[in-house]
Amino acid sequence: MKTGYDLWRTLLLLWTIAGLITGGALIEGIGSADQVITSATTDGSVMSSxxxxxxxxxxxxxxxxxxxxxxxxxxxxxxxxxxxLQARSDGSLLIGTYAAAEQKRKESPVACVFGNATESPAPSEIEASGILWNGSYSGIWAMQPFESITTAHGTGILDLRHHLAGNTTLSGRTIATGNLSVIEHITTDQGESP
Known part of the structure; x- marks a missing residue:
């Protein structure tokens, strides 16, 4: 039993290192996660490995x-x-984002998950204490309860659901962990890009 557990830990470590080196690849799908493993680097950046x-x-x-x-x-x-990206002991997040102009264009293939903090009316720093701000290419912002769903709507925008199930401290940061679902994309919502 212990040998099998050690092998699992070794494979997981190698997988995480590979993700750090390659930057990972996003495979879109729908489902509920049985396991979500996160890690943090010394600069506070967070990896969903x-x-x-x-x-x-x-x-x-x-x-x-x-x-x-x-x-x-x-x-x-x-x-x-x-x-x-920071997190507090209660699991709330403090998020401020900036995306280059060429990454904001409606025809761009990139999906700005948390919107663009330089685009009005988004603040430069967004305090999420149970509530998280979300945006779209068009600059339309919405609020969703963080305990149930984290969403950025619009054509090609990913919908990330993160149901809290406790807190884990990583490299001095407290990161909320729990079940994760990735939904391919949403094209109809108040934040939809025309």
Whole structure:
């Protein structure tokens, strides 16, 4: 039993390292995660290293990492040079994002998961104490309870659901962990991009 557990831990470590090196790849799917594993680097960036969805679908992707807040739907990669991701002991998040102009265009393939903090009326820093701000390419913002759903709507925008199930401290940051579902994209909502 112990040998099998050690082997699982070794494989998990190798998988996480591979994700850190490659930046990961986003595989879109629908399902409820049996397991969500997160890690954090010394600069406070957060990696969602793996999540096993219902069925045979799994993802290994850099949702957050070294300022990453925009995700290309094809490659699972992207960048936001001036982003901030912190978490408090109660699981609430403080998020501020910035995306380059060429990454905001409606025809761009990237999905800005948490919107663009330089685009009015979004504040530069967004305090989420049970509530998280979300936006779209069009600059329309909405509020959703963080305990149930985290969403950025619009054509090509990913819908990330994160149901809280406790807190885990990683590299000095407290990151809420729990069940994760990834829904491919949503095209009809108040934040839909025309």
């Amino acid at each position: 793996s999540a096993y969805l219902s069925g045979d679908t799994s993802i290994t992707s850099r949702i957050f990492g070294s300022g990453l807040t925009t995700i290309d739907r094809e490659t699972g990669t992207g960048m936001a040079p001036s982003s901030l």
